[in-house]
Amino acid sequence: MTRKRMVSIACYALGFIALAFLLGGMPMDSAVATSTPAVTATKVLHFVPTGIRSGDVSAGDCWVTSLAAPRNDAWRCMVDSVIYDPCFSSPAQKDFVLCDASPAGNTNGIKVKLTSPLPASTAENGDGKPWVLHLSNGAYCTFMTGATSLVGDERVNYACTDNALIPGFPKEGTVWTVHVLHDGQKDPVTTTVLQAWT
Numbered sequence: 001m002t003r004k005r006m007v008s009i010a011c012y013a014l015g016f017i018a019l020a021f022l023l024g025g026m027p028m029d030s031a032v033a034t035s036t037p038a039v040t041a042t043k044v045l046h047f048v049p050t051g052i053r054s055g056d057v058s059a060g061d062c063w064v065t066s067l068a069a070p071r072n073d074a075w076r077c078m079v080d081s082v083i084y085d086p087c088f089s090s091p092a093q094k095d096f097v098l099c100d101a102s103p104a105g106n107t108n109g110i111k112v113k114l115t116s117p118l119p120a121s122t123a124e125n126g127d128g129k130p131w132v133l134h135l136s137n138g139a140y141c142t143f144m145t146g147a148t149s150l151v152g153d154e155r156v157n158y159a160c161t162d163n164a165l166i167p168g169f170p171k172e173g174t175v176w177t178v179h180v181l182h183d184g185q186k187d188p189v190t191t192t193v194l195q196a197w198t
Helices: 005-024 030-033
Strands: 043-045 058-065 076-079 082-090 093-099 108-114 132-133 140-143 155-161 165-167 177-180 189-197
Touching: 058 082, 058 093, 076 093, 082 108, 082 165, 132 177, 165 177
Parallel strands: 043 189, 058 108
Antiparallel strands: 058 076, 076 082, 082 093, 093 108, 132 140, 132 189, 140 155, 155 165, 177 189
8 A cells, every 4th residue: 555545544534533522522412403392281371361462452342251261251253344253351341352363373462442241151160271372383273263074083172383283172181192194194293281271
């Protein structure tokens, strides 16, 4: 073997050693960041709007307890021929509600001045079915109050930000799970729930 060939091999070997040393000292955050988060316990939260959006105040009427979030402070309301469900009231402010606020989007609500007093709530303790779900795949899924379809014998209850659908309600436990039906799939995929809002 010639001296030139030996020098060339030695240079390659040193290069590989240096590369291995550098990679061994690098943090592996990038690999962790791209993995699906492990869910050890689903967080069940009570959503409250964080504020009021800037803009004009609308007028509207709330005629029944929310179908999406059956709570004592949540309502189904009509504002300029548009139905918002839920809208949220506060004991400190009886003349308006906040509509179109959600943990899946803008947490500030539209201020809606009531044209008539709120009705008596029909919500009962234990009604607290989840209104919004945050799945471990990153999607947010919101309960649908209108007419939907059936998957098997279960109503499609949630529509998700990734266009998936969820039939039925979550299976509750330390970690909640749902059956998610993605577009074009025949069989739902079991997915864990990071957070659920009632």
